[in-house]
Amino acid sequence: MELGLEVDDSRSPYTVLAVKGEVDVYTAPRLREKLVELASQGRNQIIVDLEGVEFLDSTGLGVLVGGLKRLRSNDGDLGLVCTQARILKVFEITGLTKVFTISGSVDEATAS
Amino acid sequence: MIVALELAVPASPEYIAIVRLVVSSLASGRRNLADQRIDDLKLAVSEACTNAIEAHGRRGTDEPVTVRVLEADERMEVEIVDHGGGFDPDRLPLHPPVTDPSRLDFERGLGIPLIRTLVDLARFERLADGTKVRMVVFGGPADDAGDQTSEIIRAVLADGE
Numbered sequence: 001m002e003l004g005l006e007v008d009d010s011r012s013p014y015t016v017l018a019v020k021g022e023v024d025v026y027t028a029p030r031l032r033e034k035l036v037e038l039a040s041q042g043r044n045q046i047i048v049d050l051e052g053v054e055f056l057d058s059t060g061l062g063v064l065v066g067g068l069k070r071l072r073s074n075d076g077d078l079g080l081v082c083t084q085a086r087i088l089k090v091f092e093i094t095g096l097t098k099v100f101t102i103s104g105s106v107d108e109a110t111a112s
Numbered sequence: 113m114i115v116a117l118e119l120a121v122p123a124s125p126e127y128i129a130i131v132r133l134v135v136s137s138l139a140s141g142r143r144n145l146a147d148q149r150i151d152d153l154k155l156a157v158s159e160a161c162t163n164a165i166e167a168h169g170r171r172g173t174d175e176p177v178t179v180r181v182l183e184a185d186e187r188m189e190v191e192i193v194d195h196g197g198g199f200d201p202d203r204l205p206l207h208p209p210v211t212d213p214s215r216l217d218f219e220r221g222l223g224i225p226l227i228r229t230l231v232d233l234a235r236f237e238r239l240a241d242g243t244k245v246r247m248v249v250f251g252g253p254a255d256d257a258g259d260q261t262s263e264i265i266r267a268v269l270a271d272g273e
Contacts, residue, residue, distance in 0.1 A: 024129065025165070026129065055132070055154070057159055057223075058162075059162060063219070065215075065218070086148070090155065090226070093229050099216070
């Protein structure tokens with residue numbers, strides 16, 4: 001099972017990371033590594049696009065929380081793009097909709 | 113209760129996707145459940161398997177994790193049995209509220225609350241050397257159960273014969 005991770009640099013100052021596939025305990029370490037790599041390159045405004053994600057469990061949530069913490073401690077932020085009800089539900093149940101800014105599209109997330 | 117399926121799964125992260133696929137295929141093929149309920153069960157199963165596999169890793173055991181699907185007229189149950197040493201589900205650390213900045217210090221510990229929220233009934237039983245998680249979703253058999261059993265399930269069942 002492959003996790004797709006595509007970086008789009010064309011929306012400065014934002015870096016958009018499009019995630020595709022299933023995010024679980026097997027694939028989440030790759031997402032974590034990518035977020036750490038982007039942050040270490042000084043990109044501190046990251047939008048994670050979850051529209052291509054078919055499944056996300058608490059391991060994936062944990063990696064996103066870790067990424068958010070890393071970026072905020074660096075005066076940055078990590079925003080999400082998600083409109084899929086089944087993925088949004090995981091954020092809602094855990095209360096994390098109050099922690100993350102969740103937008104309906106990449107355009108919306110990078111508009112400000 | 114009839115055992116519909118029993119799998120011995122190697123305690124390694126790459127197998128969790130297969131468990132999700134098998135359980136959700138069985139649920140959608142054999143039970144009268146809305147797609148959303150199947151997604152809920154799939155997520156709960158993933159959380160329970162993740163905990164089981166991580167517990168095996170911490171304990172350094174190479175025993176498999178057992179996944180069992182049981183059916184009755186009005187419900188389907190999934191049991192995940194591990195040999196990871198066990199834990200007390202009532203003594204899990206509590207997270208700070210999401211409005212507290214220190215909430216971001218906690219990347220883990222959401223699995224069990226999620227399981228409890230997602231399925232109709234969740235039980236955590238301590239065993240001598242591990243934990244049995246029982247997850248129940250209520251809903252009768254599909255009208256055409258059997259015909260709808262997917263190719264994947266047929267292949268898995270055939271393999272066990």
